[in-house]
Amino acid sequence: MKNILRSEDIWALLIGGALILFGLLIFFVLPYNDIREKNERLTADLEKEEQHPYKTVDWYHWSDAAARLSSGQTTAGKRVREILATPEKWQFNPLISLYKEAQPEADIDKQQLSGLERKARDLHGEVISRGDKAGTDVVRKAENASSQWYTAHEAAEKAKKSGASYNLFRSLPVLALLLGILFAVGAYFMKTGFLSFLKGFAGVFSLSVLAFILGGQRDISSMGFGYPLWGIVLGMLISNTTGTPSWLQPAVKTEYYIKTGLVLLGAEILFGKILSIGLPGLFVAWIVTPIVLVVTYWFGQKVLKITSRSLNITISADMSVCGVSAAIATAAASGASREELTLAVGLSMIFTSVMMVVLPGFINLVGMPEVLGGAWIGGTIDATGAVVAAGAFLGETALQVAATIKMIQNMLIGVIAFFVAYYFTRNSGENSATGSRLRLNELWLRFPKFIIGFVGASVLVSLLYHMAGDHMGEALVDRGLIRSFTKDLRGWLFCLAFVSIGLSVNIRELRSRFSGGKPLVLYACGQALNLLLTLGIAYLMFYIVFPEITEQL
Amino acid sequence: MIKRKIIKLGIAIVAVALVQAVLLFIHRHLPGNERFREYARKENVNMNALFYSEEGHTSHAARDLRSKVEACKAGE
Numbered sequence: 001m002k003n004i005l006r007s008e009d010i011w012a013l014l015i016g017g018a019l020i021l022f023g024l025l026i027f028f029v030l031p032y033n034d035i036r037e038k039n040e041r042l043t044a045d046l047e048k049e050e051q052h053p054y055k056t057v058d059w060y061h062w063s064d065a066a067a068r069l070s071s072g073q074t075t076a077g078k079r080v081r082e083i084l085a086t087p088e089k090w091q092f093n094p095l096i097s098l099y100k101e102a103q104p105e106a107d108i109d110k111q112q113l114s115g116l117e118r119k120a121r122d123l124h125g126e127v128i129s130r131g132d133k134a135g136t137d138v139v140r141k142a143e144n145a146s147s148q149w150y151t152a153h154e155a156a157e158k159a160k161k162s163g164a165s166y167n168l169f170r171s172l173p174v175l176a177l178l179l180g181i182l183f184a185v186g187a188y189f190m191k192t193g194f195l196s197f198l199k200g201f202a203g204v205f206s207l208s209v210l211a212f213i214l215g216g217q218r219d220i221s222s223m224g225f226g227y228p229l230w231g232i233v234l235g236m237l238i239s240n241t242t243g244t245p246s247w248l249q250p251a252v253k254t255e256y257y258i259k260t261g262l263v264l265l266g267a268e269i270l271f272g273k274i275l276s277i278g279l280p281g282l283f284v285a286w287i288v289t290p291i292v293l294v295v296t297y298w299f300g301q302k303v304l305k306i307t308s309r310s311l312n313i314t315i316s317a318d319m320s321v322c323g324v325s326a327a328i329a330t331a332a333a334s335g336a337s338r339e340e341l342t343l344a345v346g347l348s349m350i351f352t353s354v355m356m357v358v359l360p361g362f363i364n365l366v367g368m369p370e371v372l373g374g375a376w377i378g379g380t381i382d383a384t385g386a387v388v389a390a391g392a393f394l395g396e397t398a399l400q401v402a403a404t405i406k407m408i409q410n411m412l413i414g415v416i417a418f419f420v421a422y423y424f425t426r427n428s429g430e431n432s433a434t435g436s437r438l439r440l441n442e443l444w445l446r447f448p449k450f451i452i453g454f455v456g457a458s459v460l461v462s463l464l465y466h467m468a469g470d471h472m473g474e475a476l477v478d479r480g481l482i483r484s485f486t487k488d489l490r491g492w493l494f495c496l497a498f499v500s501i502g503l504s505v506n507i508r509e510l511r512s513r514f515s516g517g518k519p520l521v522l523y524a525c526g527q528a529l530n531l532l533l534t535l536g537i538a539y540l541m542f543y544i545v546f547p548e549i550t551e552q553l
Numbered sequence: 554m555i556k557r558k559i560i561k562l563g564i565a566i567v568a569v570a571l572v573q574a575v576l577l578f579i580h581r582h583l584p585g586n587e588r589f590r591e592y593a594r595k596e597n598v599n600m601n602a603l604f605y606s607e608e609g610h611t612s613h614a615a616r617d618l619r620s621k622v623e624a625c626k627a628g629e
Contacts, residue, residue, distance in 0.1 A: 215601055220573070222590050223580045226601030233569055241562040268606040325603045353580060361585035385602035388610045389593035393585070399596075400621075403614035407605040474612075482606050491607070552625035553618065 008256050009449040011186035016263025016453050019489065020461075023267070026080060027480035028464060031071040035475050042066045043471070052127075053134035054143035057120045060150045069475040072484030083171050083178070084488040087212040089221060097213045098172075103163030109156050116152050120145035176205045179492065183256065192250045200251030204503070207234050208495040224353045224386050227491070228324050228498045232342055235502015244503045254500040258332050259450035261493035262417075264486045265325065266457030269414050270465050270477065280541035280549055281401075284379050285408040288533050292320040293416065296526035304518050310336035313420055314344045315519055319526045322410050323348040323382030328494065329413050333421035333448055335428075338501045339510045345498075347523045348382045355527075356386035360393035371550050374398030375538035378405030380530050397553055414455050421451045 004010055042062055049059035071077055087097035123142035130138060180201040187197035211231035215221060238244055244252065293316050300312035314336045318327035324345050331341040359381065363373035374397065377390045384406050391402030425446045461481065465473035513519070542550045580586060593600060602608035 219577060221600050222593060223577065224600050225576075226603070228603070237562065237565050237569065241565050242558040265604065268604060323603065353576070354583065357580070357583040357586050357589045360589065361583075364585070383600075383603060384605050384608045384611060385598055385600040388602075388608055388614070389589065389596065389598040389600060391614075392592040392596045392598065392610075393589050399610070400614040400618040403605075403608075403611040404618050407611050407615055410605045478606075478612060487604075487606050494603070549622065552622050 005189040006191065007449070008186075008190065008253070009259060011190065012256060012259030012263060012450045013453040015182060015186060016260045016266075016450070016457070019260075019264060020267050020457055020486070023481050023485040024461075024464070026074075026076050027071040027485055028468075028476050030076070031074050031480070032476065034074075035069065035071055036472060038069055039066070039471055039475065042069065052124075053139055055146055055150075056124050056142075057117055057146050057149060060146065060153070066471070069471075069479070070484065071476045071480030077480065077484055081484045081488070083175050084485065084492070085166065085168060085171055086488055086491055087168060087209065087216050088166065089216045089218055090213075091218045094213050094217075097216050098168040100164075100166055102165035109152075109159070113149070113152050113156055116145070116149040120149045172209060175492070176202060179496075180205070183251075183253075183260075186256070187250065187253070192253075196247075196250040198251075200248045203245070203248045204251045204496055204499050207231070207238075207499045207503075208492065210234060211495055211499060224356060224383055225349060227495045228345055229349050231495050231498030232345065232502040232505070235499045236505055236507065237502075239503045239505065240507045248503065252500045252503045254338055254497050254504065255332065257493045257497035257500060258328055259448075261490045261497065262329055262332060262450055263453035263457055264490040264493065265329070266414060266454035267461045267486050268482050268490075269411055269458040269462070270473075271411065271458070271462045280538075280546045281375075281405050281408050283541045283545075284375050284534060284538050285405050286412065288379055288530070288537050289320050289409055289412055290416075292526060292530045292533060293317055295529060296320060296522065299525060300518075300522045304522055306518050306522065307515070308336075308340060308513070310334040310424070311340040311343065311513060311519065312522065313424075314340055315347065315522050316526060317416055317420070318344040318348045319351075319382065319523050320530060321412055321416060322384065322406065323352060325410075326413055326416070328497075329417040329454075330420050333417040333451060334424045335448075337513075338505050339513045342501055342505055342510060343513055343519050347519060351523060351527060352382045352386050355381050356383075356390045360390045363394060370395050370398040371401050371542055371553050372535075372538055374401030375405055375542060376531075376535050378402035379409065379534035379538065380527070381406075384410070401553065414458050418451055418455055421448050 042065055045062045046059065046066065049056055049062060052059070055063075072081055088100070090096040120142065123138065123145050127138055127142050133139070180198045183201065184194045184197040188194040208227075208231060211227045211234055214230040214234075215225065215227040235244075296316040296319065297313055300306045300316065301309065306312045310331070313334050314327050314331045317330035318324070320326075327341060327344040327348060330336070331344065336344075359377055360373070363376065368376075373394050374391050377394075377398070378387055378401060381387045381390055384403075387402050387406045388399060391399035394402075425443055425448075428446065461477060465477045468476055596610060598610060599608050605611040
């Protein structure tokens with residue numbers, strides 16, 4: 001038992017599992033009845049409004065309320081969200097990322113808005129009193145008035161949202177203390193020492209806040225260089241110049257944070273959400289990705305002869321699946337070193353930064369159809385944010401196709417991490433050298449246990465989502481548990497991990513891993529194959545095999 | 554010794570800032586960058602999103618696409 005409690009894997013599983021259960025209690029179990037009642041009421045109101053031949057003001061109201069319904073809006077949910085908040089974006093003043101006072105609302109907008117609403121309601125009253133059907137002049141006028149009001153209402157809501165106040169100087173110390181204590185308990189059992197961990201954690205957490213702030217600068221953020229890169233850079237600046245101070249060392253625990261973060265990431269992989277564009281999207285994401293992954297890995301081993309298999313698989317997964325998050329998962333599953341993960345993350349961010357601008361530009365230049373362009377972008381650009389922005393560059397449909405394909409591709413992370421862990425466990429150490437077969441209990445001992453939490457969390461939350469139904473699932477799981485809890489918490493854990501990586505990476509060691517540019521060649525060749533194969537399969541699926549689906553998009 | 558370390562740290566910070574400036578310069582001169590930034594700003598895309606659940610548009614986009622396909626099927 002004592003030995004089990006000394007394992008980082010087990011503590012990642014325990015802490016990650018406990019956090020997910022806490023999240024489920026706050027965002028799923030406790031608000032369930034209240035959200036169900038609200039959902040039923042909204043559905044009934046919407047059905048009533050749908051009897052009219054156009055979208056009325058009330059229809060927009062109820063529709064918006066249904067789309068916003070979330071268990072993150074309860075008192076407890078709001079409090080948790082406040083504590084987990086990450087620094088905001090800023091342009092010139094970095095203080096804005098931590099503190100902002102509420103902006104006064106513009107009165108003129110309010111007056112204009114209520115005028116538009118009154119006009120729309122009056123016209124709707126006229127339609128009802130005359131009993132007009134679709135196609136008449138009054139109906140058209142009422143429809144236009146409702147739509148005009150909604151456009152103005154949306155703009156006002158957006159302005160209200162951007163004018164909201166926040167004060168992270170209050171929430172960050174609370175978060176640091178809570179996370180510090182939680183991880184210090186595990187550190188105590190792992191013989192690091194409770195208080196020395198807490199002391200070091202304060203330093204690592206402060207550097208993480210700084211990494212978030214640097215990654216939130218609008219120009220830097222628009223290049224796709226977020227907190228992962230800044231966490232590594234800040235850590236490396238310290239470790240390779242002044243040296244990592246000894247008081248910080250106890251909390252420099254990369255795998256501890258990464259594995260806990262990955263258990264939380266498991267809760268965000270919802271299997272029920274993938275069938276939006278049916279078979280063509282599935283083929284593009286699920287056929288091309290494993291082929292590119294395996295071929296790139298083979299190319300790295302057999303042609304480039306990269307000596308580290310874990311570096312090879314981390315770069316191959318990073319390039320073929322979804323960039324940084326896939327790199328983190330496969331690096332943890334294959335036991336890659338911090339230098340190897342740093343290389344993979346750096347390569348992914350630099351290639352993404354160029355591809356996200358050049359690829360949509362090229363698609364526009366050659367006049368490629370939107371659906372094909374969107375599928376190509378979704379299947380090849382690494383980071384999710386970059387995919388959405390590059391898709392938006394082409395148009396609404398391209399954005400939808402690109403984002404959906406990326407989403408389907410993201411689902412593969414769990415499956416790939418599981419098989420990578422199994423493959424590396426089976427072929428690791430002396431057994432792979434002698435060629436003898438591993439016994440089952442030995443396989444279990446070497447297997448990274450956090451993968452069980454990662455896959456288990458995904459299965460559990462996907463099941464709950466499915467059982468709650470689409471509308472309730474979105475309100476309780478998607479907008480509640482995930483968007484109000486796991487996503488921010490996981491962001492903090494990954495940021496702590498990246499700072500820890502930087503604090504323990506040696507620049508000479510990193511240079512030696514680069515071994516004559518082989519990782520760069522591996523990434524470039526793999527990406528070239530990815531580009532060609534994705535384009536070919538996307539064309540085949542969307543235009544030859546399933547053209548009827550493409551016509552509907 | 555401490556002075557040397559501080560100088561080393563200062564040089565490293567300046568070097569990182571210079572690399573960042575060069576990257577920003579290259580990025581700004583990529584063909585189509587201005588339009589790309591304009592669209593990303595208009596859509597309010599979270600460019601730092603690592604996973605689909607971090608980006609608000611992905612779920613909406615997938616839902617809208619599904620609605621389109623379902624509406625077409627219902628119309629057939």
